[in-house]
Amino acid sequence: MILEINDAKSVFELQDQFSTHYPFLKIDFYAPASLSKKLLPSAEKMSPHQLIKCARNIHNSGRLEVMSWFTVSRLEKEFINKFGLEIKVSKRENGRWVLSPTSCFCSLKEQNDRAFIAASSALPVKKRMRIKEYDCL
Numbered sequence: 001m002i003l004e005i006n007d008a009k010s011v012f013e014l015q016d017q018f019s020t021h022y023p024f025l026k027i028d029f030y031a032p033a034s035l036s037k038k039l040l041p042s043a044e045k046m047s048p049h050q051l052i053k054c055a056r057n058i059h060n061s062g063r064l065e066v067m068s069w070f071t072v073s074r075l076e077k078e079f080i081n082k083f084g085l086e087i088k089v090s091k092r093e094n095g096r097w098v099l100s101p102t103s104c105f106c107s108l109k110e111q112n113d114r115a116f117i118a119a120s121s122a123l124p125v126k127k128r129m130r131i132k133e134y135d136c137l
Contacts, residue, residue: 005083006061007053011046018066022108024115026097027075029055030086058084068109073102091115 001021003014011029018027029046032055046055053059064078072089079085089108090097092115100111 001066003064003066004061005052005064005085007051007059009052010048011050011052011055012048014052015048021066022112024092024112024119025100025108026090026092027087028090030088031055032057032084032086052085055086056084058082066108069107071102071105071107072100072111073104075108076102092119094118 001017003017005014014029015027019025029050029052031044031046060083062082064082066075066078070078075089076087079087089100089111091100091111092098104111106114
């Protein structure tokens with residue numbers, strides 16, 4: 001998949017293009033660390049309606065070829081190094097979006113496939129319950 005990156009693109013356009021290839025993964029854009037202290041109280045997620053130019057310090061245009069074998073860590077590094085964009089990847093898990101760990105060595109394809117299998121499972125995943133100290137007696 002090739003993502004065209006330029007200041008005129010909205011966050012939503014890039015998210016939509018990414019989710020077309022990885023429907024059980026999503027990317028969120030964050031204000032750059034150097035700008036977040038000036039504009040935001042902490043690094044906050046960018047609105048899908050904001051333009052990419054608001055989310056980066058490097059304003060060059062170009063293409064980013066996202067390979068299915070990229071890890072989350074690799075994808076995040078590509079965005080920051082080439083375009084100054086800080087992103088986080090989330091995966092669909094138990095009906096909600098959960099951040100994918102950058103320490104995971106699974107590829108984007110593997111993570112998407114696993115999330116698909118989990119979502120397609122006929123058996124619902126039980127919610128974790130806290131055990132009270134007297135429940136075990």
